[in-house]
Amino acid sequence: MMKLHVYPSVAEVVATLADWISDYITDTLQKQERFTFCLAGGSTPKDLYHILAMRYSDSIEWERVHFFWGDERYVPYHDERNNARLAIDAFLCHTDVPDSQVHRMNTGVDENTAVDEYQKILETYFKESQHSFDLILLGLGNDGHTLSLFPTNNNEFSTWTASVRGPETLRLTLTPEIVNRSKQVVFLVAGDEKAEKVAAVINGPADPVRLPAQLIKPANGDVHWFLDAAAAKDYRG
Known part of the structure; x- marks a missing residue:
């Protein structure tokens, strides 16, 4: 099921999503022993990570959360483009999650x-x-990609992890084979420059070669789009 969450500003989007994530983790850990959370790179998630670290460092049982990444640029960990470094510096090092x-x-x-x-x-x-x-x-690129699944690549995989050629560098990525088994998928997207692709992915005809984000269709889970008003302006509900 697809669920849309639209807020006037980026600040409101990330603050509301942080609350939603906190509630979801807390509720889930009442029913099972661990929570598995797959992170994304990018500037908008960085804002989200700061909020999670500052507001919820003590209220969530981070020692029961296990973290993964959806994709990574093939650069050293100390490189500022490294997605893991961004999330660890902004978020995980401020929690009690075990290494x-x-x-x-x-x-x-x-x-x-x-x-x-x-x-x-x-x-x-x-x-x-x-x-x-x-x-x-997950995020959404201006070209309709998500993870490191790009329109220029053959995005057919039989494994859960793959290496692909990105626009800047080699990348490692999860594939739809594993992502589409997730319980909850969240696309966090902000900015006027993303509006056309948001509408195309959600409302447009199926064209996953041109819009790889359309490959994300969980079999038994929900897809949430957390958008600011600028990113949602072309969406037709």
């Missing part, structure tokens, strides 16, 4: 080894489960 529950993609080895390593991590958690992540956070 053993932070599963970043390893860009310090060759790409095939990195893919195999992450595939094995995911299998450890999800191979025997109907669902994968309790929550995965």
Whole structure:
């Protein structure tokens, strides 16, 4: 099921989403022992991470949350473009999550080894489960991509992790095979420059070659779009 959440400003979007995530984690941990959360890169998620770290560092049982990443640029961890570094600096280092529950993609080895390593991590958690992540956070590019699934790539995969050629550099990415087993998928999108693609992905005809974000269709989960008014302006409800 698709659910739309639209707010006037980016600040209101990320603040409301932080509240929603907090409530969801708390409710889920009343029913199961752990929560699996897959993070995204980018400037808008960074604002969200700051709020989660500052407001909820003590109220959420972070020691029971396990973190993953949806994609990663194939750059060293100390590189400012590294998605894991961004999230760890802005968010995770301010919580009580154990290091053993932070599963970043390893860009310090060759790409095939990195893919195999992450595939094995995911299998450890999800191979025997109907669902994968309790929550995965995604963005939307100006070209309609999400994760590192780009219109210029052949986005057909049989594994859960893959290496792809991005516009700047080689990237590691999760594939729809694992993402579409998630319980809750959140697209966090802001800005007027994203409005056309938001409408095309949600309202337009199916064209996943041109709009890879359309590949994200959970089999037994919900898709939430958290948008500011500028990003939602072309949406037809």
